[in-house]
Amino acid sequence: MADPAVASGGPLNAGARGSAGKATSSPAENYLLARRRTLQVVVSALLTESGFESAEKAAVETLTEMLQSYITEIGRCAKAYCEHTARSVPTLSDTVVTLIEMVTNAPVTPKALSAGQKRTHPAHIPSHFPEFPDPHTYIKTPTFREPVSDYQVVREKAATQRRDVERALTRFIAKTGETQSLFKDDITTFPLIAAQPSTIPYLSALLPSELELQALEETDSSEQDDQTDGENTAGNAITDDPGADKENSMLPPSGVVPSTKASEDNVIDNPYLRPVKKPKVRRKK
Amino acid sequence: MIKLNSKQCRIYRVRVNDLEAPFLYNDPTLEVCHHESKQRNLNYFSSAYTAAVSAVDPDAGHGELVIKVPSELWKQGDDLKVLKVYIEFSLDQPKGGLHFVVPDVEGSMAERGAHVFGSCDGKMKIFSCHRFWFPCVDSYSELCTWKLEFTVDASMVAVSCGDLVETIYTHDMRKKTFHYVLPIPTAAPNISLAVGPFEILVDPYMHEVTHFCLPQLLPLLKHSMSYLHEIFEFYEEILTCRYPYSCFKTVFVDEAYVQVSSYASMSIFSTNLLHSAMIIDQTPQTRRCLAQALAQQFFGCFISRMSWADEWVLKGISGYIYGLYLKKTFGVNEYRHWIKEELDKIVEYELKMGGVLLHPTFSGGKEKDNPTPHLHFSIKHPHTLSWEYYKMFQCKAHLVMRLIENRISMEFMLQVFNKLLSLASTASSQKYQSHMWSQMLLSTHAFLKSISNVSGKDIGPLIKQWVDQSSVVKFFGSFAFNRKRNVLELEIRQDYTSSGTQKYVGPIKVTVQELDGSFNHMLQIEENSLKHDIPCHSKSRRNKKKKIPLMNGEEVDMDLSAMDADSPLLWIRIDPDMSILRKVEFEQADFMWQYQLRYERDVVAQEEAISALEKFPTPASRLALTDILEQEQCFYKVRMQACFCLAKIANAMVSTWQGPPAMKSLFTRMFCCKSCPNIVKTNNFINFQSYFLQKTMPVAMALLRDGQNICPKDVLNFILDLIKYNDNRKNKFSDNYYRADLIEALTNSLTPAMSINNEVRTVDNLNADVRLILEEITRFLNMEKLLPSFRNTITISCLRAIRQLQKNGHIPSDPSLFKSYAQYGHFVDLRIAALEALVDYTRVERSSAELQWLLSMAQNDPVHYVRHKILGMLCKNPPFTKTTDSALCNEALVDQLWKFMNSGTSHDWRLRCDAVNLYYMLFGLTRPSCLPLPELGLVLNLKEKKAVLNPTIKPELGVGAPDPVSLGVCGVGQPPQGLKRKADTPLGSPPEPGQVLQQQDDDGRGARYKIRVRHEDIDMETVHDSQAFIHHHLNLLERPSTPGTHTHTHTHTHTHTHTLIAEYRNTHTHHCRGHYIHVTSYKQALDNKKKPAKPGSVRRTSTSAGRG
Secondary structure: OHHHHHHHHHHHHHHHHHHHHOOOOOHHHHHHHHHHHHHHHHHHHHHHHHOOOOOOHHHHHHHHHHHHHHHHHHHHHHHHHHHHOOOOOOOHHHHHHHHHHOOOOOOOOOHHHOOOOOOOOOOOOOOOOOOOOOHHHOOOOOOOOOOOOOHHHHHHHHHHHHHHHHHHHHHHHHHHOOEEOOOOOOOOOOOEEOOOOOOOHHHHHHOOOHHHHHHHHHHOHHHHHHHHHHHHHHHHHHHHHHHOOOOHHHOOOOOHHHHHHHHHOOOOOOOOOOOOEOOOOOOOO | OEEEEOOOEEEEEEEEOOEEOOEEEOOOOOOOOOOOOOOOOHHHHHHHHHHHHHHOOHHHOOOOEEEOOOHHHHHHHHOOOEEEEEEEEEEOOOOOOEEEEOOOOOOOHHHHOOEEEEOOOOOOOOOOOHHHOOOEOOOOOOEEEEEEEEEEEOOOEEEEOOEEEEEEEOOOOOEEEEEEEEEEEEEHHHOOEEEEOOEEEEOOOOOOEEEEEOOOOHHHHHHHHOOHHHHHHHHHHHHOOOOOOOOEEEEEEOOOOOOEEEEOOEEEEEHHHOOOOOOOOHHHHHHHHHHHHHHHHHEOOOEEEOOHHHHHHHHHHHHHHHHHHHHHHHHHHHHHHHHHHHHHHHHHHHHHHOOOOOOOOOOOOOHHHOOOOOOOOOOOOHHHOOHHHHHHHHHHHHHHHHHHHHHHOHHHHHHHHHHHHHHHHHHHHOOOOHHHHHHHEEOHHHHHHHHHHHHOOOOHHHHHHHOOOOOEEEEEEEEEEEOOOOEEEEEEEEOOOOOOEOOOOEEEEEEEEEOOEEEEEEEEEOOOOOEEEEEOOOOOOOOOOOOEEOOOOOEEOOOHHHOOOOOOEEEEEEOOOOOOOEEEEEOOOHHHHHHHHHHOOOHHHHHHHHHHHOOOOOHHHHHHHHHHHHOOOOOHHHHHHHHHHHHHHHHHOOOOOOOOOOOHHHHHHHHEOOOOOOOEOOOOOOOHHHHHHHHHHHHHHOOOOOOOOOOOHHHHHHHHHHHHHOOOOOOOOOOHHHHHHHHHHHHHOOOOOOOOOOOOOOOOOOOHHHHHHHHHHHHHHHHHHHOOOHHHHHHHHHHHHHHHHHHOOOOOOOOHHHHHHHOEOEOHHHHHHHHHHHHHHHHHHOOHHHHHHHHHHHHHOOOHHHHHHHHHHHHHOOOOOOOOOOOOOOHHHHHHHHHHHHHHOOOOHHHHHHHHHHHHHHHOOOOOOOOOOOOOOHHHHHHHHHHHHOHHHHHHHHHHOOOOOOOOOOOOOHHHHHHHHHHOOOOOOOHHHHHHHHHOOOOHHHHHHHHHHHHHHHOOOOHHHHHHHHHHHHHHHHOOOOHHHHHHHHHHHOHHHHHHOOEEEEEOOEOOOEOEEEEEOOEEEEEEEOOOOOHHHHHHHHHHHHHO
């Protein structure tokens, strides 16, 4: 008596009832109840199919509960597998693996869909493990290009690349700044970056550029050590200088550098490294 | 009367032993010709200038500042007691002497890297300009000891001569005072000063040596100076004498006057000599500069010259020992190459400009005895010398020293130097016996005496020929082989009639390479013998397969098939040791030159052979040159020279040339990849010889021309490929010079554009090759803005290339690009390159606007060196010359240049002489042709004027007027001229004399003639003295009653001096005229001790007495 009701009218009623009875509940809860109903219907249908005339409500509930947890577990596992392989949407294979894991017989791929000769398990894989997938799913054909090792081409390429970079860079600078031109009528074909006088022109002309220092670094490390060493000390000297006025000026400006060296070589007695004396109060012109 | 040298200074008051002393201050060189003279010719100017310089010549006991010792003190003077002279002076915006570099950026002086240094032509040391910054006896022969004090900002370091005794803060702790003591007697011109926020580096090998450079350059300084100790060791070893001073300082400054200048115990260098370890080309140059500076420390600073005429000895010795250093460090090949180069230079100069006289004697002292009438300047004073001449003078001096060495051997030579040095150092330690100090001054006589004592040889004829006489020898040689007598008939002719040549009589060495070996023959060149018979040792028909012995003992196989079958002669060399200052033009067959090139081991012979082979464009010459190019044992400079010769030969053989363009396959083999011959290997400059060759070959190849006289297409592509594939990433060294040379190669490949009826050059009608070239230049030039190369070498090459493109009509000729690069604020090399292009533009386009622009820069630029270079380049590449007509040549230009050299350059001797050179180049010695003819009866006119204006002048006229055209009476016309000036526009530039003449118009008249009378009374020798008198008397009227206040105002007006040098003090004690100078805030006191002794002092005292 209850069965047909449960089996046939259940969903509708449940839906109606659910929505009516839990009008106040949130939509999420509604969905939950609706799914529960659906499962109950499924369970009832299965029971009917299996030849039961009727079932106690508690029994149906228990079976529903079991079915739900089983499905949930499949979903959870499948999701875990999928995430394990860094995907976000589970695929069929994730589910299959899950089912295998849960010791259920995996659904057999329909014959029509399988292709090629499957590989047999190697000795170290127990036979209860699933079969290899179809060969086409894992066979690979390398498609990368042979790296160019021909010297001439490499040089050619490096040269062109550098030239292109340089040209692009200089053109950009020329476009964004002041230019000079060799032709009065056309100032774009050969744009020359305008000559800017600098306040201390000898610095840029004498000091090696960053790039050159870098190149040196690559070729000769011992040489390079020396260089950066010098660079640092020079840097120190500059930063020291402005502040040096009162406190540091016990030493002549930037005399710091050799004096540290001096301590290594023991005492270097050089008058320029000696501290500046305080004026004698007595003797003043 | 005491006479001192002083320029630019404003002198407030002079006291002698606390008594006010009247003084005269007149600088006759401010304005050389004292009026708007109608005389516009160089002869006139040059004699007036010489007279002006003579009038203040310290060696003759003259000076700009004449102090009259108060009569109360005469007694003391006669008793040879010490006189103390105090001079209060200030220096207001000095234009010369001291050079201030103050970059225009934010921050304190120290942060900005501002510095100041004595910008005297130190290297030359002839143009002693110390009188520019303090009153002194500006002569090398007046020695005294010094005590110097400099008070500078606490962030600065003051570097000067002698030992730094102590550094003391001032009371406010914001400044410090550097105390220096120089116990070794030193002349004023050897004193210098540099102040700046220097970084200090104590030499790691020699702790008494300290190096200074500008902020941020310390790493470069470390590297550049890492070699100095070896130079020290070398000199000390060969001279067997310790470095005479107790310490040595090197200072690297920006905007240096010259690259190297040496002073007592310190040298000032250009900061541009510093370089990093990556730079190849600069390294030997910097080391050479260091070596020069150090050589001058011994001879020039420690031992200085007795008089100007003895200058050659010191320059000669320092140049000679510098040469020994070159020989030791860079090798014999480099040394011989350098000697040849120097010899060629001096020969070329003398043949072109007339002789260079090392030891001028001025017996009569009158113009008629001028030993060098061919020159447009006088060589009587260092200050009147042309710069070029002085460089040649130095060059000749060291070559002559080498001749002396050839004569007496190097051992004796070094013994002589050692003797001179030890005498001097003994003398210098004699603290209280100043008469001993004269040992520290070297004269020609003393030097020659020392030589004859040590070596026992008479070098009189040599000295007479090369030192007392100017000019070089010019030989023409040719020969014939007399088969019958087996004798070589050599004919040596001389040209001794053209300018710059002299006749040589004496021995000459001839080396003949025969089949059986090399033989030296000493021939005697006599009055009328041209022909010399030299017997040959070998039989002409040679024994095949026999090795041929060379001069150095080596035996080589030669392919003798090229030889003349009848003669055993392989090659002949005249004067192979360069023991005569000569030019040899020798004729021998091409195969002989080829043998000489291949087998003679002396680089000089090889270079001579290469030059000679240019005239023989044959396949055999080509082969010989190619072989030399490939031979790695061969000296790299010879190989470089061979490149250029090969290019010339290839061009001459263009119709018959077989195979690829000259040198291309060679370059490919040496420097390109084996697998892909069109690509150059990645740079590796470890082997310097091949580096230099790699740099040079493309430059030479670009000179190749095909039948149409343009650069062959594949050569151009080849160079473009070199640029394209240039890869320096794996290189330890910078490739900036290499890339600069590749651009130079592009420049060399340019040929004049096809002229299509003078159309305007636009981008569209650009030649395809030129477009490629321009593309590269643009890229290089732009990249350089982002990644500047060392010394901006690449930009410099690009600027040259652009000028060449313009000149050849490929792109429109336009000076604006160069002008922007010539501005102050660019690196100095860059500016010079841009200016060079502008000078060239001016000449080609005859642009008067650019000429004006250049001249105004020459007058106003802050950097002395640039001003000097502008005038120098204008002389080398003049817009027009005295013999050509040009629209540029007009009266205004004559006036401008005249004013410039007459009065605009009084602060810089070098610049004035440059201006004189330029004037000579443009207008010649006589009146410029563009000037309107002088009014007829000028003399009469002048007389009339005078008569009309001022009859009282008549007595004077008797002295000066009879011949106004005659030289040396420059000042005579003054009174009328003064009036005339008022009518004209006043001459703006020189303040002093001009003003004086203006001021005197009303009240001065009467007074002036009184002075004139007095002038007669006190017997002034020159007109300048009278001028000084006038000047002085007028000054007296204006002199501030309280000098102190005045001083104050000046400290404000002149900020540089104020901040950097607040005070200094020096003390000298001296054998004949020591001074005790004590300066506090621009006040200076001078104390004059008259000690017994020396003829010099007697002379001086007597003059004083006579005057006073």
